[in-house]
Amino acid sequence: MVNKQYQKRIEHRKLNSFQEYKTSTLAWGASLLLFLVIFLSSIDIASGEINYLSMAVSAVFLASGIIQYLVTLKVKKEILKYDDIKRSTRIIGYFLIPFAVTGNFFMAIAGFTLIKKEKTIEYTLCIYSILTSFTIMLISALNLFKEYVSNTFMLGMGVLLGITLFYVFTMLMVSKYVNGKHVDKKLIPVAIPLILSIFIGNVFAFILGLIIISKVRHKDEEISIEWIDVLRRLFRNYMSVLGMFVVTLLISLSICSYLTFDYSIAIDNNYSAILLSPSLEYPFGTDNYGRCVFTRIVFGARISLVVGLISTLVPIVIGGILGAVSGYYGKRVDNIIMRLLDVLYAVPGMLLAIAIVAAFGANTMNLILALSIGSIPMYARTVRATVMSIANQEFVEAAKACGAKDFTIIFKHILPNSMAPIIVRATLGIGGAVLSTSSLSYLGLGVEPHIPEWGNILKIGSAYLETSPYLAIFPGLAIILIVLAFNYFGDGLRDALDPKLK
Amino acid sequence: MIKKLGLTFEKMYKRPFYRVLVFIFGILSLPFVFIKHMKNKQNNDYSKLRGSIYERLEKDGVKDEIYNNAKEQLKNKQSFFKKELSAEEFERQVKDITNKQFNEIIDNELNIVSRQNQVSDVTFCNTFIEMFSNKLFLAASIILSFPMYILILIFSNPYSKYIVERLFMMVFVIFGVTWLVFTIMYLSPMDPATNILGQTATPDQVAQFNSIYGLDQPYHIQLLNTFKNLFSFDLGKSYVGNEDVLSAILRKFPITLQLTFASLLVAILIAIPSGIISAIKQYSSFDYMFMLFALLGLSIPNFWLGLILILNFSIKLKWLPATFVVGNWKTLIMPSIVLGTGLAASVARMTRSSMLEVKNMDYITTARAKGLNEKKVITKHILGNAMIPIVTVIGLQFGGMLGGAAVTEKVFNINGIGSFIVDKQFIPDIPIVLAGVVYVAVIISLANLIVDIMYSFLDPRIKSKMKSY
Numbered sequence: 001m002v003n004k005q006y007q008k009r010i011e012h013r014k015l016n017s018f019q020e021y022k023t024s025t026l027a028w029g030a031s032l033l034l035f036l037v038i039f040l041s042s043i044d045i046a047s048g049e050i051n052y053l054s055m056a057v058s059a060v061f062l063a064s065g066i067i068q069y070l071v072t073l074k075v076k077k078e079i080l081k082y083d084d085i086k087r088s089t090r091i092i093g094y095f096l097i098p099f100a101v102t103g104n105f106f107m108a109i110a111g112f113t114l115i116k117k118e119k120t121i122e123y124t125l126c127i128y129s130i131l132t133s134f135t136i137m138l139i140s141a142l143n144l145f146k147e148y149v150s151n152t153f154m155l156g157m158g159v160l161l162g163i164t165l166f167y168v169f170t171m172l173m174v175s176k177y178v179n180g181k182h183v184d185k186k187l188i189p190v191a192i193p194l195i196l197s198i199f200i201g202n203v204f205a206f207i208l209g210l211i212i213i214s215k216v217r218h219k220d221e222e223i224s225i226e227w228i229d230v231l232r233r234l235f236r237n238y239m240s241v242l243g244m245f246v247v248t249l250l251i252s253l254s255i256c257s258y259l260t261f262d263y264s265i266a267i268d269n270n271y272s273a274i275l276l277s278p279s280l281e282y283p284f285g286t287d288n289y290g291r292c293v294f295t296r297i298v299f300g301a302r303i304s305l306v307v308g309l310i311s312t313l314v315p316i317v318i319g320g321i322l323g324a325v326s327g328y329y330g331k332r333v334d335n336i337i338m339r340l341l342d343v344l345y346a347v348p349g350m351l352l353a354i355a356i357v358a359a360f361g362a363n364t365m366n367l368i369l370a371l372s373i374g375s376i377p378m379y380a381r382t383v384r385a386t387v388m389s390i391a392n393q394e395f396v397e398a399a400k401a402c403g404a405k406d407f408t409i410i411f412k413h414i415l416p417n418s419m420a421p422i423i424v425r426a427t428l429g430i431g432g433a434v435l436s437t438s439s440l441s442y443l444g445l446g447v448e449p450h451i452p453e454w455g456n457i458l459k460i461g462s463a464y465l466e467t468s469p470y471l472a473i474f475p476g477l478a479i480i481l482i483v484l485a486f487n488y489f490g491d492g493l494r495d496a497l498d499p500k501l502k
Numbered sequence: 503m504i505k506k507l508g509l510t511f512e513k514m515y516k517r518p519f520y521r522v523l524v525f526i527f528g529i530l531s532l533p534f535v536f537i538k539h540m541k542n543k544q545n546n547d548y549s550k551l552r553g554s555i556y557e558r559l560e561k562d563g564v565k566d567e568i569y570n571n572a573k574e575q576l577k578n579k580q581s582f583f584k585k586e587l588s589a590e591e592f593e594r595q596v597k598d599i600t601n602k603q604f605n606e607i608i609d610n611e612l613n614i615v616s617r618q619n620q621v622s623d624v625t626f627c628n629t630f631i632e633m634f635s636n637k638l639f640l641a642a643s644i645i646l647s648f649p650m651y652i653l654i655l656i657f658s659n660p661y662s663k664y665i666v667e668r669l670f671m672m673v674f675v676i677f678g679v680t681w682l683v684f685t686i687m688y689l690s691p692m693d694p695a696t697n698i699l700g701q702t703a704t705p706d707q708v709a710q711f712n713s714i715y716g717l718d719q720p721y722h723i724q725l726l727n728t729f730k731n732l733f734s735f736d737l738g739k740s741y742v743g744n745e746d747v748l749s750a751i752l753r754k755f756p757i758t759l760q761l762t763f764a765s766l767l768v769a770i771l772i773a774i775p776s777g778i779i780s781a782i783k784q785y786s787s788f789d790y791m792f793m794l795f796a797l798l799g800l801s802i803p804n805f806w807l808g809l810i811l812i813l814n815f816s817i818k819l820k821w822l823p824a825t826f827v828v829g830n831w832k833t834l835i836m837p838s839i840v841l842g843t844g845l846a847a848s849v850a851r852m853t854r855s856s857m858l859e860v861k862n863m864d865y866i867t868t869a870r871a872k873g874l875n876e877k878k879v880i881t882k883h884i885l886g887n888a889m890i891p892i893v894t895v896i897g898l899q900f901g902g903m904l905g906g907a908a909v910t911e912k913v914f915n916i917n918g919i920g921s922f923i924v925d926k927q928f929i930p931d932i933p934i935v936l937a938g939v940v941y942v943a944v945i946i947s948l949a950n951l952i953v954d955i956m957y958s959f960l961d962p963r964i965k966s967k968m969k970s971y
Binding site (some may be wrong): 058166200204338341342343344346348349350351352355356358359360361431438439442443458461462465466469472473476479480484487488491 | 528621671674676677678679681682683686687689690691797798800801802803804805809810812813817819901904908909912913920923924935938939946947949
């Protein structure tokens with residue numbers, strides 16, 4: 001009995017040391033889960049009607065789930081038997097990648113991880129860069145079913161295709177010229193366009209470019225660079241990478257949609273297509289003015305992200321300075337600042353935001369202002385606590401002894417050393433800000449009603465809950481997706497930055 | 503009893519803030535004490551003792567010795583730093599140092615001698631304490647200045663002292679909140695008069711409206727009036743419908759509070775067990791599942807969940823009514839689930855992480871080693887010691903729920919304080935918004951106070967710290 005348990009634990013540990021097994025297990029689980037969700041939603045319980053389109057989609061997911069399950073079994077068997085995966089099995093990975101076309105990027109990731117034996121962080125980043133731009137192409141391609149596409153659609157798709165091919169080329173280069181910790185100088189010309197990828201929002205490619213350059217510049221390969229180590233730890237956590245993937249995808253999509261999506265479909269009224277159910281032309285249906293909900297959600301991502309980012313950045317800067325000053329000087333300054341912030345802290349953020357927005361009118365500027373003011377005390381407290389613990393350390397004393405000014409000590413020595421908790425707080429805070437934005441928009445106190453924002457779309461949807469519930473369901477799912485992604489990413493980041501694990 | 507009174511009084515006297523309070527509250531008893539103090543001062547054994555010690559030490563040449571030492575030291579210092587002082591300045595500094603050191607020596611000596619002879623200094627505080635043993639004075643002064651004795655009574659118990667001090671701070675916070683919200687409403691470009699009377703109102707009507715509600719007065723007078731009203735618990739009348747704000751809020755607040763407590767119950771019932779299970783069986787599929795649900799619960803917007811529940815349970819299945827009716831518990835189920843999920847998620851995550859921290863401590867191993875059964879180890883030793891962060895999260899979320907309830911209340915059409923404020927926002931009905939926010943702030947501050955006091959019952963370390971507060 002004990003022996004059996006022991007055996008089981010050994011097997012478990014062995015399997016978990018293989019990333020191929022982990023991603024593959026998650027892929028079949030996720031595929032079957034998606035199948036279940038789509039299958040159940042394709043049948044209307046009350047009327048018994050069946051939506052054949054989504055039924056077909058669910059069948060594809062079922063099939064891919066089963067295939068993936070068989071692959072997983074094979075991988076598991078080989079790991080337990082030989083402690084390695086055979087070359088022939090790895091080739092199967094090539095057949096899993098095309099499933100990305102069906103939108104099942106779990107399988108694509110599993111395929112990519114299965115192909116290559118030695119997975120450097122550069123290779124992983126390549127995979128996610130390719131997947132990001134490819135998924136954007138897929139989402140944009142849905143526009144082909146519409147009556148007309150935007151003028152720059154073909155140009156946009158061409159650019160995206162070019163970029164994707166470039167990433168594939170990078171992947172080949174990386175798998176050839178990156179060996180263990182060594183990065184060849186030949187990769188430098190590739191790194192520069194990779195860094196420029198930040199302009200289309202592809203964070204993965206951007207990070208990859210930075211890694212290549214900083215690794216080439218560091219002569220000694222044995223010395224590890226700290227931020228790359230943090231990244232490596234982050235990429236060990238599959239769920240947080242998925243969160244990062246979704247965030248990157250949405251950032252990138254909201255930039256690329258300038259080219260491939262037509263803004264007029266999102267805002268112009270079209271009375272010939274009012275309250276249509278989801279179809280290929282309108283994947284998420286249309287609202288009471290005949291506007292395509294899918295396009296509106298795509299454009300809404302931009303607003304949600306911008307509001308979320310700015311209303312997290314502003315309180316970090318203000319609260320950070322206040323917290324740093326009060327934590328560093330202590331005593332009376334601390335008392336005054338913290339008591340003033342207590343006043344802000346006593347009012348729930350939501351209520352304060354409601355008051356501010358209502359007083360100054362509902363528009364995006366005021367919304368950002370309202371959300372920022374409410375969360376200043378939270379960041380100030382976080383920064384104050386970390387600064388207080390750092391301010392007594394030796395290196396600060398040394399800086400004081402050298403005659404450094406207080407300003408220099410705070411901003412050059414203390415703050416950079418207390419970044420970790422703030423970064424984690426901020427990542428989790430963006431999700432909260434997105435939630436608050438949509439809540440306020442739902443109350444009619446957020447973004448102006450004509451702008452496609454997720455809360456606004458939901459507000460319209462709530463009025464047609466009985467007849468066309470999809471109007472309320474899809475924007476809600478979008479909100480959940482982005483907040484969940486930020487939360488997972490934040491969780492992973494916290495684990496990666498945790499000094500206990502170093 | 504009287505001794506304890508004296509001790510507490512001495513402690514209070516040492517704090518400048520409390521000293522002022524004692525003088526203010528006990529102003530009627532002060533003359534008696536002052537007379538007694540003057541009398542005591544005339545035949546002061548203590549100062550006589552000090553004088554004799556001073557003479558004795560000076561005679562022994564202690565002072566001259568110190569003087570010479572100080573001179574030598576200062577000279578050395580000068581030569582080391584290569585900084586010349588003028589002769590006058592030099593002499594002054596030496597004298598300063600000498601006096602300081604000599605006084606120290608005298609005080610030390612005095613301390614020892616006075617304790618031997620049981621002579622104490624005549625200070626105002628000591629006279630006061632001495633007077634307490636005079637029964638006649640005690641009786642008279644309790645009648646004359648009972649607020650002072652109440653203050654002493656409060657001070658003598660650390661808990662009551664802590665609570666009263668916190669409540670005192672709360673008053674400032676409440677005034678701060680009032681000022682903040684009032685200023686925001688004052689700066690608002692929206693004009694309540696035109697919003698209520700309509701665009702067609704004549705300037706006379708607008709002026710009349712403004713003068714009725716005091717809106718034509720300058721900022722500081724309006725603010726002062728608001729503060730005055732806050733003191734007298736008169737929150738004014740609303741612009742629309744002219745209803746009394748206080749009674750309106752008292753009518754609506756219980757509904758919000760009822761909803762909050764119901765969702766608190768739902769949250770705790772879900773969160774604590776699931777948090778415990780995922781902490782005890784870390785990395786099991788239970789753990790992964792619960793934490794996935796917890797993160798999902800944090801990410802779902804309240805109003806969306808509410809809409810989905812209404813869609814499924816009210817529209818499709820027709821099990822539960824979609825709108826809230828007072829007194830009908832069935833209508834409370836969906837709102838409290840909606841409000842509860844967010845709270846449950848954060849409580850479950852906190853339970854898990856703080857239990858994981860405690861789980862591998864040495865004293866848990868000890869508890870297991872001495873043969874305690876697993877159930878007791880988990881509930882009493884692990885959960886008991888992991889309780890503080892959990893209680894904190896619940897307390898903090900309580901406030902968030904009161905504020906966030908506004909959205910949920912709108913979804914389910916609940917007539918609570920949140921939707922009340924939101925409805926009046928658009929006008930903007932300043933008295934109502936102000937009163938609503940202040941009310942919520944008061945409740946949140948009280949909740950935080952209760953949480954802080956609960957700490958001392960949960961953690962003996964905090965309890966002992968509290969006792970010496």
